[in-house]
Amino acid sequence: MVDQTPVIELDSVTKVYRTGAFTVAALRGVSLSINNGEYVAVMGPSGSGKSTLMHILGCLDVPSAGTYWLAGENVSHMDELALASVRNRRIGFIFQQFNLLPSLTAWRNVEMPLSYAGVGRAERRERAIEALERVGLGDRVQHRPGELSGGQQQRVAIARALVSDPDLILADEPTGALDSKSADDIMALLDELHAAGRTLLLITHDADVAGVAQRVIRIRDGLIAPVSELAS
Amino acid sequence: MSWLDTLRTGLEAVRTHRLRSGLTVLGIMIGIAAVILTVGLGQGAQDQISSQINALGTNLLTISPGSSTSSSGIRGGFGSASTLTEADAAALSSKTVAPDINAVAPVLSSSETLTAGSSNWTSTVVGTTPSWETVRSRSVTQGRFIVNQDVTDHTAVAVLGSDTAAELFSRVDPVGQTVNVNGVPLTVIGVLNSVGSSSSSSTGSDQDDQVIVPMTTASQRLFGSTALSSILIQSTSSSTLSAAYQEANTELLALHGITTASDADFTIASQASLVTTATSVDHTLTILLGGIAAISLLVGGIGVMNIMLVSVTERIREIGLRKALGATPPLIRRQFLLEASVLGLAGGALGAILAVVGAALLPHVIGYPIAVSAVASVGALVVAIAIGLVFGVYPASRAARMAPIDALRSE
Numbered sequence: 001m002v003d004q005t006p007v008i009e010l011d012s013v014t015k016v017y018r019t020g021a022f023t024v025a026a027l028r029g030v031s032l033s034i035n036n037g038e039y040v041a042v043m044g045p046s047g048s049g050k051s052t053l054m055h056i057l058g059c060l061d062v063p064s065a066g067t068y069w070l071a072g073e074n075v076s077h078m079d080e081l082a083l084a085s086v087r088n089r090r091i092g093f094i095f096q097q098f099n100l101l102p103s104l105t106a107w108r109n110v111e112m113p114l115s116y117a118g119v120g121r122a123e124r125r126e127r128a129i130e131a132l133e134r135v136g137l138g139d140r141v142q143h144r145p146g147e148l149s150g151g152q153q154q155r156v157a158i159a160r161a162l163v164s165d166p167d168l169i170l171a172d173e174p175t176g177a178l179d180s181k182s183a184d185d186i187m188a189l190l191d192e193l194h195a196a197g198r199t200l201l202l203i204t205h206d207a208d209v210a211g212v213a214q215r216v217i218r219i220r221d222g223l224i225a226p227v228s229e230l231a232s
Numbered sequence: 233m234s235w236l237d238t239l240r241t242g243l244e245a246v247r248t249h250r251l252r253s254g255l256t257v258l259g260i261m262i263g264i265a266a267v268i269l270t271v272g273l274g275q276g277a278q279d280q281i282s283s284q285i286n287a288l289g290t291n292l293l294t295i296s297p298g299s300s301t302s303s304s305g306i307r308g309g310f311g312s313a314s315t316l317t318e319a320d321a322a323a324l325s326s327k328t329v330a331p332d333i334n335a336v337a338p339v340l341s342s343s344e345t346l347t348a349g350s351s352n353w354t355s356t357v358v359g360t361t362p363s364w365e366t367v368r369s370r371s372v373t374q375g376r377f378i379v380n381q382d383v384t385d386h387t388a389v390a391v392l393g394s395d396t397a398a399e400l401f402s403r404v405d406p407v408g409q410t411v412n413v414n415g416v417p418l419t420v421i422g423v424l425n426s427v428g429s430s431s432s433s434s435t436g437s438d439q440d441d442q443v444i445v446p447m448t449t450a451s452q453r454l455f456g457s458t459a460l461s462s463i464l465i466q467s468t469s470s471s472t473l474s475a476a477y478q479e480a481n482t483e484l485l486a487l488h489g490i491t492t493a494s495d496a497d498f499t500i501a502s503q504a505s506l507v508t509t510a511t512s513v514d515h516t517l518t519i520l521l522g523g524i525a526a527i528s529l530l531v532g533g534i535g536v537m538n539i540m541l542v543s544v545t546e547r548i549r550e551i552g553l554r555k556a557l558g559a560t561p562p563l564i565r566r567q568f569l570l571e572a573s574v575l576g577l578a579g580g581a582l583g584a585i586l587a588v589v590g591a592a593l594l595p596h597v598i599g600y601p602i603a604v605s606a607v608a609s610v611g612a613l614v615v616a617i618a619i620g621l622v623f624g625v626y627p628a629s630r631a632a633r634m635a636p637i638d639a640l641r642s643e
Contacts, residue, residue, distance in 0.1 A: 055637050058556070060556060060635075060636045060637045060640075061635075061637055080560070080561055081560050081561070081562075084555065084558050084559065084560040084561075085558065085560075087556060087557070087558050088557065088558020089558075093556050093557070095640070099549065099552075099553045099556075099640070101550055101553070103244060103245075103248040104244070112554070112557050113557045113558055115233050115237050116233050116554075116557060116558035116559050116560075116563070117558065118233065118234070121237070160557075
C-alpha cells in the first residue's frame with residue numbers, strides 16, 4: 001500500500017528576520033506540497049528566500065507563521081530537542097561543501113546519524129558499509145575524506161544521507177563544488193535514488209541541474225512564482 | 233548516543249589536535265605536580281620534625297627557668313633567672329608529691345670546648361642524673377651510662393654522643409679514653425646510641441653531639457654553678473601527661489612561694505607544644521607554597537578553557553553538522569565537557585607521575601624528604617578532572633547554544 005500522506009506540506013509559511021531596527025521578510029507566505037517519491041527542484045537567485053526555505057524544510061529553523069507538516073507531523077512549533085530528533089529520523093542532508101569530518105574514515109562519517117539515533121555500533125557499521133556500497137564506494141570504507149576525490153567525498157555524504165533511511169533527502173547545491181564530470185556522476189546517482197523510490201528535494205540556482213527534476217518550483221522575493229511564469 | 237560513543241568522539245578530537253591537547257595537558261600536569269610536591273614537601277618536613285622531637289623522649293615535659301623581676305619591676309627575658317635548683321628536682325621525684333611523674337632529670341648544660349689528644353671539638357656538656365637515660369629514652373651502645381654512685385662521688389667520667397665520639401676518637405675505641413673539659417680530665421665510660429637527628433635548628437641542639445657528665449661533676453668541677461638549665465620530667469603515661477604538668481606546676485609554685493600562677497618564675501613546656509609550634513610554622517609554609525602551586529593549577533585550568541574556546545570556534549562547522557544530523561544541545565555539551573575532562577584527567581595523571589618521580593629524585597638535590605601521599609595524589613586527580621569540567625562548562629555551553637544553520641554557514 002502506498003502512503004498517501006505528503007512528505008512535505010507547507011501552509012502559508014512566512015519567515016521574518018529582525019536585525020536591529022530592520023525587519024526582513026525572507027518568506028512571505030509559501031504553500032506547497034510534495035508527495036512521497038517525488039523529485040523536486042527549488043530554484044531561485046540568491047536573495048530569493050531559497051536558503052531560508054531550505055532551512056525551514058530541513059528543520060534547521062522554524063517558521064515565523066504558518067504550518068509545516070513533515071510526513072504528517074506538525075513541526076512548526078517544535079523546540080530544539082524535538083527538531084534534532086526530527087532531523088535525525090526524517091531528513092538526510094547533502095551539502096555543497098560535503099561537510100565530512102576530516103579526522104574520521106568514510107564509514108565513521110556515514111554512521112554519524114545512526115549514533116545519534118542510538119543504534120548499536122555493530123549495526124551502525126553494517127548499515128554504513130551497506131550505504132557506501134549503495135553509492136559505489138564499497139572499497140573506500142576505511143579511507144579518510146582527504147584521501148578521496150571531491151566526487152567521492154560527495155558520495156560519502158550521500159551515503160550518510162541515506163543511512164538512516166529518511167523520509168526526505170534534502171540536497172543543497174550538491175554539485176556546486178564539483179567539476180562537471182563529477183557533477184554528472186552525482187546527478188546520475190540522485191536519479192538512481194529517485195528511481196528507487198526516494199523523495200528528493202534539490203535546491204539550486206542552476207537551471208541545468210534543476211532540469212533533471214520531475215518538478216521545478218521557482219522562488220522569487222519570498223514567494224513561489226506562479227506556474228505561468230515557469231513556462232516563459 | 234551512548235556515553236561510550238561520546239567518550240570515543242571526545243578522545244578522537246583530543247587525538248586529532250595532538251600538539252594543542254599536549255600543551256594544554258602540560259599546563260595541568262605542571263600545576264598538579266607542583267601541588268602534590270609542595271604538599272609532599274610540607275608533609276615530609278613535618279614528619280621529620282615530629283620524629284626529631286619524639287627522639288627527645290616520650291611523654292616529656294621540660295621545665296625552664298622563667299624571667300627574673302628586678303626590684304625596679306623590670307622583667308628579664310625567659311631563662312634569665314636562676315630559679316631552678318636540685319632541690320626542685322628532688323621534690324618532684326617524690327611519689328607522694330607527684331604520683332604521675334615517672335622520672336625526673338635535672339639538667340645543667342653549657343657549650344664547652346673538648347680536647348682529646350690533638351683533636352678538639354665544641355659540644356654541649358650536660359650535667360644530669362642517671363634518670364636522664366629513661367626520660368630521654370636513650371641507651372648506650374658501648375660501655376655504660378652514669379650511675380648514682382658517680383653523682384654522689386663527683387666522678388670525673390663522661391658519656392659521649394655518637395657524633396661527638398666519632399669527632400674526637402675516630403680511630404680508637406672511645407671507652408677508657410680521656411677527654412678534657414675546662415682543663416678537667418674526664419674518663420669516657422660510654423657512648424650513646426644514635427638517634428639520627430640532623431643538625432636541624434628546629435629541635436635545638438643536636439641529640440647525637442653532646443657529652444653527659446654526672447650532675448655534681450658539672451656543677452662543682454666544670455661550671456661552678458648550681459642553677460639548673462632545665463628539669464626534664466617524664467609522666468607515667470601519655471594520658472597522665474597533663475596531670476604530671478599540674479603536679480609539677482603546683483609543687484614548684486609552692487616551693488618558690490609564689491601565690492599567683494601568672495607570676496611563676498618558670499615555664500613548663502610539653503613535647504606536644506613543641507611539635508605544635510614547629511609544625512605550625514611548617515604548616516604555614518606549606519599553605520603558602522601550596523597556594524602558589526594552586527595558582528599555577530588555576531592558570532592550567534584557564535589554559536583548558538582557552539583551548540576549548542578555540543576548539544569550539546574552530547569546529548563551528550562540525551558542531552553545525554552534528555546538530556543537523558540529529559545531535560541535541562545536551563549531547564554537544566556533553567561531548568565538549570568530556571573532552572575538557574579528558575584533558576584534565578590526562579594532565580592530572582601525568583602530573584601525579586611527574587610528582588612521584590620528582591619525590592624520588594628531588595630529595596637527593598634539596599636534602600629534604602618529600603612524602604607523597606596516595607590521598608594527595610588521588611585528590612589531585614579528582615581536582616584535575618574537576619578543573620577540566622569547570623573550565624569546560626562555558627565553552628561547552630557555547631557550543632551547545634550554537635544554532636545549526638549559523639554553524640553550517642560559517643566558512
